[in-house]
Amino acid sequence: MNESLISEYKDIITSRGLTYHYLSLTAVGDKPTLLFVHGFPSTSYDWYHQINYFSERGFGVVAPDMLGYGGTSKPTDASSFLRTAIAQDLLDILDAEKVQKVVAIGHDWGSPVISVLSMKHSDRFLGFAWATVPYDVPAGPFPGIDVVLELQTKTYGRPLLGYWKFFEQESAPLIIEKNLESFISLAYPDDPDDWLTLINVPGASQAFVESGKTTKIGSYFTDEHHSHSLESLRKGGLMSPLNWYHSVLKGVNDHIMDEIPEENQFIRKPAFFAKYAKGGLNIVEFQGGHWVQLEEPDTFNKELEGWIRDTLQQSC
Known part of the structure; x- marks a missing residue:
């Protein structure tokens, strides 16, 4: 900027x-x-x-x-x-x-x-x-992530929101904060198809981040942007941002x-x-x-x- x-x-x-x-x-x-x-x-x-x-x-x-x-x-x-x-x-x-x-x-x-x-x-x-x-996701009251994943599998042949299973866990903020570089590489991948396996599939994103693995970050995510993101997430943590998901999972917006x-x-x-x-x-x-x-x-x-x-x- x-x-x-x-x-x-x-x-x-x-x-x-x-x-x-x-x-x-x-x-x-x-x-x-x-x-x-x-x-x-x-x-x-x-x-x-x-x-x-x-x-x-x-x-x-x-x-x-x-x-x-x-x-x-x-x-x-x-x-x-x-x-x-x-x-x-x-x-x-x-x-x-x-x-x-x-x-x-x-x-x-x-x-x-x-x-x-x-x-x-x-x-x-x-x-x-x-x-x-x-x-x-279906309109109206949220039916639960398991139901949504089942519906997506029937409709598209595979789940799309498997990573929500990771984000709904109380341990997710701490896991991500301990492995921020891994998480950022997952969020901003060079190859969008990485999400087909690492984001869409339940359990894959958690295993990836917990292991501290990284994938190639997209060139669109500049060094300056990368540094800004790391600094912001380290300072503020992930507990509050993950509430964008929890508000759905807990029916806040139903x-x-x-x-x-x-x-x-x-x-x-x-x-x-x-x-x-x-x-x-x-x-x-x-x-x-x-x-x-x-x-x-x-x-x-x-x-x-x-x-x-x-x-x-x-x-x-």
């Missing part, structure tokens, strides 16, 4: 008493502000390509360290990770910055938060963009859809999907893996900018 932007970070105490550390850059002229919402196991730094690109072109930027990461609060209670509450945290930040014309962009666990914003607070946004689609009127349970604003989608949405296929904003930043940035220009120009 451009070093000059570090001084633009701020801190806020949200309406529910949590501290958020976030980057805020003011839009130039009539350009909209982009809200970047990262996922696991990251910080706002994961968006540095986008922050540099869009801020240089006059877009406003709000990029928070999400709950559990970086300079933001790190609750150990999974109930704090209710997505509707996190969505309100983000609105508190936008209110503090007095920004109205906003496009929300989510990646990984940021994607379900963006989905909540699109359903409950659509009027606050110009559009929504997903750098990855929400996790492939009844969100019950609180949303049926007519609001669909996207009512322009939408951009950087992976895949069905229906009349803007869909862009990329050649990389999970970390599209890091692996193909030039293409991702240009496609996102073009969508904002072509799709939102009338409302911007």
Whole structure:
């Protein structure tokens, strides 16, 4: 990230008493502000390509360290990770910055938060963009990870979320903290197909991390980014970040859809999907893996900018 932007970070105490550390850059002229919402196991730094690109072109930027990461609060209670509450945290930040014309962009666990914003607070946004689609789990109450893995095996011929079996264990934070280099190599692999065996298969990720093994890290994950990630996770630990998973496993988010009127349970604003989608949405296929904003930043940035220009120009 451009070093000059570090001084633009701020801190806020949200309406529910949590501290958020976030980057805020003011839009130039009539350009909209982009809200970047990262996922696991990251910080706002994961968006540095986008922050540099869009801020240089006059877009406003709000990029928070999400709950559990970086300079933001790190609750150990999974109930704090209710997505509707996190969505309100983000609105508190936008209110503090007095920004109205906003496009929300989510990646990984940021994607379900963006989905909540699109359903409950659509009027606050110009559009929504997903750098990855929400996790492939059944809607409504979470049936348990074993049931999900069985359903995935029947549907796809193999499980997809086997690593959740590792993350649900109380020992997982300590195991990861003791083997951070191994864990980071697993999270940011050079070969996306490594996840077919090391992430998708139950037991494989735990065995890999516990053994301290490493796989080749992707060139998209620079030395500077690597150092930042290590420092952040060593300082903050993994207990709080893993609550993004525990909040699902423990049913914290089970009844969100019950609180949303049926007519609001669909996207009512322009939408951009950087992976895949069905229906009349803007869909862009990329050649990389999970970390599209890091692996193909030039293409991702240009496609996102073009969508904002072509799709939102009338409302911007």
